[in-house]
Amino acid sequence: MSFSLVLSVAIFLLVLLGFLRRVNGWFYDYKVGEKSYELPPGDMGWPFIGNMWSFLLAFKSNNPDSFVSSFIQRFGRTGIYKAFMFGNPSVIVTTPEACKRVLTDDETFMPGWPVSTVKLMGEKSFIGISFEEHKRLRRLTAAPINGNEALSIYMCYIEDLVKSALDKWSKMGKIEFLTEVRRLTFRIVMYIFLSSESEAVLEALEREYTTLNYGVRALAINIPGFAYYSALKSRKKLVALFQSILNERRSRIKSNSASSKRDMMDALLHVEDENGRKLNDEEIIDVLLMYLNAGHESSGHIIMWATVFLQKNPEIFAKAKAEQEAVAKNRPPNQKGMTLREYRQMEYLSKVIDETLRLVTFSLTVFREAKKDVKVNGYTIPKGWKVLVWFRTVHHDEDIYPEPLEFNPSRWDDFTPKAGSFLPFGAGSRLCPGNDLAKLEISVFLHHFLLNYKLERENPECPLMFLPHTRPKDNCMGTIRRVSSEN
Numbered sequence: 001m002s003f004s005l006v007l008s009v010a011i012f013l014l015v016l017l018g019f020l021r022r023v024n025g026w027f028y029d030y031k032v033g034e035k036s037y038e039l040p041p042g043d044m045g046w047p048f049i050g051n052m053w054s055f056l057l058a059f060k061s062n063n064p065d066s067f068v069s070s071f072i073q074r075f076g077r078t079g080i081y082k083a084f085m086f087g088n089p090s091v092i093v094t095t096p097e098a099c100k101r102v103l104t105d106d107e108t109f110m111p112g113w114p115v116s117t118v119k120l121m122g123e124k125s126f127i128g129i130s131f132e133e134h135k136r137l138r139r140l141t142a143a144p145i146n147g148n149e150a151l152s153i154y155m156c157y158i159e160d161l162v163k164s165a166l167d168k169w170s171k172m173g174k175i176e177f178l179t180e181v182r183r184l185t186f187r188i189v190m191y192i193f194l195s196s197e198s199e200a201v202l203e204a205l206e207r208e209y210t211t212l213n214y215g216v217r218a219l220a221i222n223i224p225g226f227a228y229y230s231a232l233k234s235r236k237k238l239v240a241l242f243q244s245i246l247n248e249r250r251s252r253i254k255s256n257s258a259s260s261k262r263d264m265m266d267a268l269l270h271v272e273d274e275n276g277r278k279l280n281d282e283e284i285i286d287v288l289l290m291y292l293n294a295g296h297e298s299s300g301h302i303i304m305w306a307t308v309f310l311q312k313n314p315e316i317f318a319k320a321k322a323e324q325e326a327v328a329k330n331r332p333p334n335q336k337g338m339t340l341r342e343y344r345q346m347e348y349l350s351k352v353i354d355e356t357l358r359l360v361t362f363s364l365t366v367f368r369e370a371k372k373d374v375k376v377n378g379y380t381i382p383k384g385w386k387v388l389v390w391f392r393t394v395h396h397d398e399d400i401y402p403e404p405l406e407f408n409p410s411r412w413d414d415f416t417p418k419a420g421s422f423l424p425f426g427a428g429s430r431l432c433p434g435n436d437l438a439k440l441e442i443s444v445f446l447h448h449f450l451l452n453y454k455l456e457r458e459n460p461e462c463p464l465m466f467l468p469h470t471r472p473k474d475n476c477m478g479t480i481r482r483v484s485s486e487n
């Protein structure tokens with residue numbers, strides 16, 4: 001082949017590549033017409049896949065923040081960037097003000113989760129239903145997991161479960177700590193939502209949830225061998241399991257032999273709207289499926305990370321332990337277990353948890369959709385575009401949190417983050433309804449762990465995975481050792 005032919009082919013390929021790299025941007029500029037001049041700066045990536053390739057590459061490397069950093073480096077600190085994510089023209093917002101605005105303006109923004117996520121969580125879950133329906137179901141389901149009365153009822157149960165789990169693990173030798181903690185937090189939400197179900201049902205559900213979760217932020221490729229395909233299969237199995245529980249409950253109600261123990265499923269079975277309409281099976285199943293998922297993965301991961309960070313930082317561990325020892329020492333001899341009052345006094349522990357929530361940022365982003373054209377930070381977000389509220393960048397912003405990758409609970413001394421700069425549980429009408437319960441669970445666990453145990457990791461430098469959530473690749477393999485004889 002002559003040199004000039006090779007050169008021509010190379011030039012042709014370069015031009016083609018350049019064209020392909022821009023065509024998605026041109027297409028969406030054309031679609032929004034005049035408004036394209038007001039769009040935020042950014043890059044719409046490649047045709048069809050958009051920016052997903054760079055997103056996945058960054059999140060599969062050891063520097064996931066490089067994804068958003070590349071926007072900041074190329075387009076400046078505008079705090080808002082156009083992109084093409086999860087199959088949709090999108091805007092990524094990365095500043096506290098913009099995040100707060102999007103999360104709290106229900107007139108302009110609605111949930112905008114990718115279709116693939118809605119298929120996994122269910123069209124009747126909170127991310128698929130209307131504004132009014134969400135308000136009603138949220139009121140009903142959030143009440144039993146909020147407030148002092150509800151929390152003190154669960155506290156005792158949580159404490160018993162935590163104590164027996166820690167004792168059991170300390171006798172098991174090497175364990176996947178994260179897997180075991182997720183089982184523990186799953187048991188806790190199961191008690192609240194489906195209290196009367198058997199151990200076998202619990203184990204089957206927990207297994208399927210693990211697979212379901214791997215598909216949540218994966219590419220939506222419904223072909224055997226891909227995470228999304230397995231996740232959809234797990235959803236089917238979960239729905240079948242919930243359906244059989246529901247059938248049994250309905251037949252017990254008919255024969256007047258319902259259990260005296262009432263849980264969330266019973267509440268959902270009986271609730272009526274203002275016109276006397278009850279929820280159908282699909283609605284009940286999707287709400288439960290979503291709650292059980294949201295309620296255990298997150299707290300399980302945060303418990304693991306808080307334990308790991310404490311164990312890695314002996315001074316912080318000692319300070320946190322001293323606080324818990326003081327709590328235990330001041331306890332009246334006739335008092336059994338922790339109280340809510342004690343929990344509210346654990347100031348340093350609360351900082352340890354907030355710092356873990358910030359550093360890990362379990363939900364790296366949440367999704368909204370613009371209901372109408374709207375200006376944010378001076379740029380237009382066109383109607384129908386998705387908005388990704390990128391918590392991770394806010395929580396790792398060095399202007400708000402100096403040395404953001406350091407685990408430093410004392411940064412919270414006399415520091416109240418300004419609105420929008422600390423969003424581990426989101427904000428606005430979709431603020432996590434389990435935030436109090438989650439912090440309580442984590443505190444009860446750390447109270448007992450700090451007083452009586454230590455974690456020895458098999459591979460402390462184990463590389464991390466960042467999708468669907470940040471975790472060590474070995475699921476935190478290690479040994480839980482008892483260091484005190486007290487219980």
Ligand code: HEM
Nearest residue numbers: 126294295298299302362363366424425426430432434438
């Ligand atoms: C450390 C633990 C937790 C973290 C970090 C966390 C985080 C979040 C975040 C960021 C959202 C907002 C989603 C959005 O804006 O679209 C959310 C929503 C939600 N969380 Fe949590 N969560 C935790 C624990 C829990 C627990 C224990 C439960 C239930 C028992 C729960 C149930 C829910 C539900 C049902 C929603 C949807 C709320 C709605 O759309 O109205 N979460 N969570």
